[in-house]
Amino acid sequence: MPHDPKVLDHEYDGIQEFDNPTPGWWHFLFYLFIVFSFFYTVLAFAGSPYLPTPEDKHQTEKIAAQKKKFETLPDLLPDAMTIASYSKSEPWMDYAASVFAGNCVLCHGAEGGGAVGPNLTDEFGKSIKTIEDIHMVIQNGAAAGAMPAWGQRLHPKDVILLSSYVAKLRGTSPMVGIAPEGEQMEPWPDAPPPVEPEADSGDAGDG
Ligand code: HEC
Structure with missing residues (x-):
């Protein structure tokens, strides 16, 4: 071979x-x-802008956990005290921030500083004088639909939590903020944070 x-x-x-x-x-x-x-x-x-940071992941998990609690949240009333109170609840405001990010940032800016819609961080309101007015505008819209009505699209509790979130934006300093429009708003009432039921520890009923 x-x-x-x-x-x-x-x-x-x-x-x-x-x-x-x-x-x-x-x-x-x-x-x-x-x-x-x-x-x-x-x-x-x-830390890369293309990869989620550990903080991002933690935040996503916290919001997912909060979404599960949404069902057990009692029906809320859109009154001044409820709106002011929930604006002090860190977990519900984290949750509301995610709803805001999904529906509102396009017109109001990532930090509420305004774009097509008005700046929500300043002392002035176009259709808002009192804290309850925030709920009214989000629920029913304004300026013939330039501000859409969210009452039919979002859960009633979402509209209230968003109102608290918008109330909380007042006085913050966004990176981009457009000039104030409208008139000076009344100060928001002070309210203690909501009393939330203790997290279910699974041992209810022994004792
Ligand atoms: C399509 C654009 C658009 C979207 C999306 C939008 N808004 Fe608006 N929003 C506006 C405009 C425009 C106004 C001003 C209406 C007017 O002239 O009174 C406004 C007004 C408001 C006001 C009253 C501000 C003031 O000074 O009177 C609040 C509060 C508000 N929006 C909250 C929200 C929230 C919360 C969301 C998300 C659920 C949202 N908006 C989504 C366009 C939008």
Whole structure:
């Protein structure tokens, strides 16, 4: 049998080895992924705008947990005390921030500083004088639909929690804020944070 130049010289127990190198594209991918993993690791630890940070994930989980509690939240009344009170509840305001992010930022800016819609962080209101007016505007809309009515689209409790969120935006400093419109609003009433039922610890009923 003529010697095939691709068959290597050594032979063990009649077993020979064919000279079959890994293809170039395989090497290319191999080194490409090593380089990729290097940058991925650096970005993952140094914080990349493309990867969720641990804080983002934590926030997402907190909001998901709060959404589960939404069902057990009692029916709320859109009165001044309820709106002022829930504006002091950190977990409900985190939840309301996510509803605001999903429905309102397009027109009111990520931080409520205003765009198409007015600045919600300043001391002035176009259709708002008292804290209850916030609920009325969100529920029914304003300016012939330029501000849409949310009463039919969102849950009544969502509209109230959003009102608390908007109340809480007053006096904050957004990065982008448009000029105030309307008239000076009344000060919001002070109210204690809502008393929420203790988290269900699973041992109810022994005692
Ligand atoms: C399509 C754009 C648009 C969207 C989306 C929108 N708004 Fe508005 N909003 C407006 C405009 C425009 C006004 C001003 C209406 C007027 O001229 O009185 C306004 C007014 C308001 C006001 C009264 C401000 C004032 O000074 O009188 C509040 C409060 C408000 N919006 C809250 C919200 C909330 C909460 C959401 C999300 C659920 C939302 N808006 C979504 C456009 C929008």
